[in-house]
Amino acid sequence: MVVPSLSITSDFRKAFDLDPALIYLNSGTFSISPRMVLKAQIEYQKDFERNPTASLMEAWGRVWRIQKLLAEYFNTVPENLFLRPNVTAAMNDFISQIPLPRGTEIATTDLEYGAIVNICRARAEKDKFTLRTISVPASANHTDELVSHIVEQLNDRTALLMISHIMTGTGLILPLKELAAELRKRDIILAVDGAHGPGALPLDFNQLLDLDFYGGNLHKWFLGPKGTAFGWVNPRHHEALDPLYTGWTTYEPAPPAFRNFAPGSHFARKMLHSACQNFGPYFALEDSLRYWTEMGAASIYSELKRLQTQLESKIFAKTGWKSISPSDPALRGPLLTYVPPGLHVAEAGPLMENLRSQHGLQVAIPGIKGVPCLRLSPHIYNTDEELERAVTILASVFE
Numbered sequence: 001m002v003v004p005s006l007s008i009t010s011d012f013r014k015a016f017d018l019d020p021a022l023i024y025l026n027s028g029t030f031s032i033s034p035r036m037v038l039k040a041q042i043e044y045q046k047d048f049e050r051n052p053t054a055s056l057m058e059a060w061g062r063v064w065r066i067q068k069l070l071a072e073y074f075n076t077v078p079e080n081l082f083l084r085p086n087v088t089a090a091m092n093d094f095i096s097q098i099p100l101p102r103g104t105e106i107a108t109t110d111l112e113y114g115a116i117v118n119i120c121r122a123r124a125e126k127d128k129f130t131l132r133t134i135s136v137p138a139s140a141n142h143t144d145e146l147v148s149h150i151v152e153q154l155n156d157r158t159a160l161l162m163i164s165h166i167m168t169g170t171g172l173i174l175p176l177k178e179l180a181a182e183l184r185k186r187d188i189i190l191a192v193d194g195a196h197g198p199g200a201l202p203l204d205f206n207q208l209l210d211l212d213f214y215g216g217n218l219h220k221w222f223l224g225p226k227g228t229a230f231g232w233v234n235p236r237h238h239e240a241l242d243p244l245y246t247g248w249t250t251y252e253p254a255p256p257a258f259r260n261f262a263p264g265s266h267f268a269r270k271m272l273h274s275a276c277q278n279f280g281p282y283f284a285l286e287d288s289l290r291y292w293t294e295m296g297a298a299s300i301y302s303e304l305k306r307l308q309t310q311l312e313s314k315i316f317a318k319t320g321w322k323s324i325s326p327s328d329p330a331l332r333g334p335l336l337t338y339v340p341p342g343l344h345v346a347e348a349g350p351l352m353e354n355l356r357s358q359h360g361l362q363v364a365i366p367g368i369k370g371v372p373c374l375r376l377s378p379h380i381y382n383t384d385e386e387l388e389r390a391v392t393i394l395a396s397v398f399e
């Protein structure tokens with residue numbers, strides 16, 4: 001395959017080491033971290049290895065420092081957070097452990113990510129609860145209608161709703177504040193799968209105090225080290241939530257090695273994974289946060305929007321396709337999704353592989369309500385020229 005040389009048009013791109021033979025349009029699965037974050041991770045790892053025993057003893061204070069920095073960035077307190085390697089783990093902590101009454105119904109939607117639905121299913125099977133799937137229009141376009149459409153499908157037995165902040169398929173943004181207020185009135189726990197939230201839009205937990213739980217990934221839109229995510233738990237659940245994981249800090253008093261982790265917060269300590277492990281990814285979150293501060297979150301969000309708009313208009317010009325992602329900017333996340341003509345479920349996997357291996361184009365082809373869709377997620381490291389080439393490839397493959 002002949003790969004044209006790239007013209008580096010974006011200042012953002014200079015901060016990344018990319019494979020010049022690949023157009024990476026799948027940041028919705030994993031984004032690529034800036035060079036400074038990768039380098040830091042490697043350095044932390046080397047440093048740790050110089051004396052792993054002493055490094056471990058120091059690690060807990062350092063992990064707490066990271067929790068504090070994250071809390072500051074997302075406008076909350078570090079005592080409300082816990083770190084995990086991915087959002088699947090964080091969602092497990094809350095959904096499988098939060099006390100729920102007998103005979104409860106857990107509700108989820110028909111646009112969720114399968115692994116997280118499975119956590120709800122496992123909880124329902126273990127405690128003989130009902131699991132119900134409510135419908136959400138893939139391309140909803142009105143905030144109020146969307147919230148009432150969801151709330152109307154809940155009932156007196158619904159004790160917990162698990163829903164995504166940004167839907168994995170079409171990028172539909174759920175109006176969390178409004179939804180949480182409605183659920184609080186009905187005493188229904190709202191557990192949010194924020195896999196696509198951090199880095200895709202501003203997140204301020206002080207504005208979301210009606211939420212019960214939010215699990216956020218940092219290795220998707222946030223460009224963070226692979227293996228970084230967090231859970232945010234409303235203080236009203238701190239006492240009742242028993243940790244899924246048991247370790248050195250589960251009970252009080254914690255051994256002296258942990259004195260620098262979360263002094264005074266039993267909740268933060270009981271949620272800590274306290275064992276011999278690799279902290280490199282967590283440590284490098286400090287560098288990710290520095291990257292966001294130096295580049296400016298607002299300029300990153302506006303570049304995400306610009307790239308998405310560019311991509312959408314190039315696709316329309318070349319193919320006439322219309323995206324099924326919401327058109328209302330308030331409800332549209334950074335993903336751009338299409339139902340390409342004539343694509344069958346069985347072809348989705350091979351097509352994705354063919355686009356990567358034969359055309360140097362990485363995309364995702366998820367099923368949305370059983371329909372295979374083309375999901376494109378550009379990030380700040382993509383250039384307009386790459387988008388142009390990607391569209392040419394897609395048009396030729398689907399012609």
Ligand SMILES: Cc1ncc(COP(=O)(O)O)c(C=O)c1O
Nearest residue numbers: 029086087088113164168193195
């Ligand atoms: C909506 C949603 N939830 C959860 C996940 C799981 O993320 P992870 O594998 O990092 O836990 C994904 C991954 O793509 C997702 O799209």
